[in-house]
Amino acid sequence: MISFSGVSKRYPGGYEALKNISFAIEAGEMVFITGHSGAGKSTLLKLIAAIERPTSGSIVINGQNLGALRPRAIPFLRRNFGLIFQDHKLLFDRSVFDNVMLPLNIRGFDRREAQRRVRAALDKVGLLPREKAYPVTLSGGEQQRLCIARAIVHRPAILLADEPTGNLDAAYASDLGDLFKSFNQVGVTVVIATHDENLGARLKPRSIVLRQGEWAAS
Amino acid sequence: MGGVMKIWISQHIRTLIAVIARLARTPLASLFNIGVIGIALALPAGFYVGLFNLQGFSRELAADPQISLFLALDAGPADLAQIENRLRQLPGVRKFRYISREQALADIKRSTGIADVIASLGQNPLPDAFVVDAADNGAQSLEKLRDEFARWPKIAYAQLDTAWAQRLEAALRLGRLAVLMLTTLLAFALVAVTFNTIRLQILTQRDEIEVSRLIGATDAFIRRPFLYFGALQGLAGALAAWAITWVSIYLLNNGLADLSQLYGANFQLRHLSVGDSLSLLAFSAGLGWFGAWMSVNRHLSASAPR
Numbered sequence: 276m277i278s279f280s281g282v283s284k285r286y287p288g289g290y291e292a293l294k295n296i297s298f299a300i301e302a303g304e305m306v307f308i309t310g311h312s313g314a315g316k317s318t319l320l321k322l323i324a325a326i327e328r329p330t331s332g333s334i335v336i337n338g339q340n341l342g343a344l345r346p347r348a349i350p351f352l353r354r355n356f357g358l359i360f361q362d363h364k365l366l367f368d369r370s371v372f373d374n375v376m377l378p379l380n381i382r383g384f385d386r387r388e389a390q391r392r393v394r395a396a397l398d399k400v401g402l403l404p405r406e407k408a409y410p411v412t413l414s415g416g417e418q419q420r421l422c423i424a425r426a427i428v429h430r431p432a433i434l435l436a437d438e439p440t441g442n443l444d445a446a447y448a449s450d451l452g453d454l455f456k457s458f459n460q461v462g463v464t465v466v467i468a469t470h471d472e473n474l475g476a477r478l479k480p481r482s483i484v485l486r487q488g489e490w491a492a493s
Numbered sequence: 494m495g496g497v498m499k500i501w502i503s504q505h506i507r508t509l510i511a512v513i514a515r516l517a518r519t520p521l522a523s524l525f526n527i528g529v530i531g532i533a534l535a536l537p538a539g540f541y542v543g544l545f546n547l548q549g550f551s552r553e554l555a556a557d558p559q560i561s562l563f564l565a566l567d568a569g570p571a572d573l574a575q576i577e578n579r580l581r582q583l584p585g586v587r588k589f590r591y592i593s594r595e596q597a598l599a600d601i602k603r604s605t606g607i608a609d610v611i612a613s614l615g616q617n618p619l620p621d622a623f624v625v626d627a628a629d630n631g632a633q634s635l636e637k638l639r640d641e642f643a644r645w646p647k648i649a650y651a652q653l654d655t656a657w658a659q660r661l662e663a664a665l666r667l668g669r670l671a672v673l674m675l676t677t678l679l680a681f682a683l684v685a686v687t688f689n690t691i692r693l694q695i696l697t698q699r700d701e702i703e704v705s706r707l708i709g710a711t712d713a714f715i716r717r718p719f720l721y722f723g724a725l726q727g728l729a730g731a732l733a734a735w736a737i738t739w740v741s742i743y744l745l746n747n748g749l750a751d752l753s754q755l756y757g758a759n760f761q762l763r764h765l766s767v768g769d770s771l772s773l774l775a776f777s778a779g780l781g782w783f784g785a786w787m788s789v790n791r792h793l794s795a796s797a798p799r
Binding site (some may be wrong): 347358380381386 | 503703704705706707709714
């Protein structure tokens with residue numbers, strides 16, 4: 276489903292975030308990408324989502340080679356993913372409900388069907404009672420769960436999460452782990468970049484370990 | 494397929510409603526923008542109206558250049574018959590019309606405000622006349638024809654009516670050029686105003702645009718509300734310009750009514766035609782669309798993935 280072969284990413288200025296990385300993730304797998312901060316975990320996720328382009332090597336997603344993808348096709352590639360951002364990237368000028376509605380608007384969903392799906396996603400993360408609230412009134416954990424609701428509302432095949440438990444206390448983090456597990460159990464491929472060892476111990480996923488941009492262990 | 498079409502249409506309608514809501518959310522800023530565009534467009538539109546009114550006037554006079562032959566006051570019926578005969582035989586003459594002095598006097602009394610003056614003269618000061626349409630309306634052949642008529646006996650004066658009409662036409666050409674230049678400059682201003690408005694909007698909606706792109710929005714989807722906004726703002730500006738022009742003509746016509754009554758005639762300025770009005774609206778909406786398009790594209794290409 277996702278395969279990297281010989282992928283390197285060098286940023287302007289010469290900093291080499293990833294060096295010659297190769298791996299494959301099958302459909303329905305749950306994979307952790309671990310390593311210290313600065314090891315290249317976020318860069319790897321950004322390469323998968325075509326937010327950044329590799330300097331060399333090739334990335335194949337769902338049989339599509341990203342290097343050969345025309346810019347016009349990138350939005351449609353991204354619709355395969357549910358993205359969970361470290362900084363949440365919520366829109367603070369609209370309600371919880373409308374934040375989750377955004378991916379469905381982009382895909383041109385029928386309004387009634389979209390509302391049904393938004394409520395289902397909010398229910399899944401336990402935010403349905405707060406649907407009319409604005410993100411600024413939510414706690415850090417609630418904001419993270421709102422971000423997850425937005426990532427799953429269109430039922431993506433692949434869930435990409437960047438440090439999802441970053442700023443959460445342990446109880447919240449374990450709830451979140453259960454949530455990811457439940458998505459994986461219904462067949463969603465889950466890729467999580469994290470340095471949270473508790474989460475790993477709980478979910479026991481396959482891990483790809485990075486050290487200073489290089490593949491260290493699997 | 495019908496479902497896809499329905500979704501497509503409903504998406505556009507939703508965008509339109511959202512854009513109108515956005516215009517209404519900042520009424521003062523929207524009004525100022527629309528006002529600037531309206532005034533900028535009212536200027537060339539007003540000039541244009543003035544020109545085509547003048548043009549209509551000149552066309553009435555100079556539709557066909559004619560040569561007027563004024564007969565000597567002592568010309569008798571025999572002279573008249575002879576001139577008529579010669580005109581009939583001259584190949585350069587397409588057609589001609591005889592206007593007797595009595596008829597000329599009646600015409601003048603009817604159409605201009607100097608009836609009182611003429612009545613006070615006691616006798617008819619006008620000569621008999623022929624009005625000649627030439628077969629060839631080229632300026633040179635007309636002048637040649639006029640010179641020939643002038644040599645005929647009992648013709649006091651042969652006048653070519655095109656000279657001042659040509660001058661007016663040349664002046665109108667100059668005016669049209671000025672309107673075109675003005676329109677070009679102000680069209681640029683309109684695009685610039687829209688460009689900047691949209692740029693500011695993009696700055697305030699940066700997060701929304703970024704997130705939308707990350708989760709799979711196409712450029713067309715991101716562009717759409719801004720394009721609608723630009724076009725709508727242009728359209729509203731054009732409506733303002735149209736209203737300014739209409740009110741101006743209305744007020745001028747009120748003033749003209751008084752003036753022309755004093756002259757015993759009836760001058761009325763015509764309003765913009767339906768076709769011209771629609772062109773104005775389409776032109777302005779199109780420019781607004783274009784300005785927005787440039788603005789969004791600049792932003793999108795600057796933030797494309799590297």
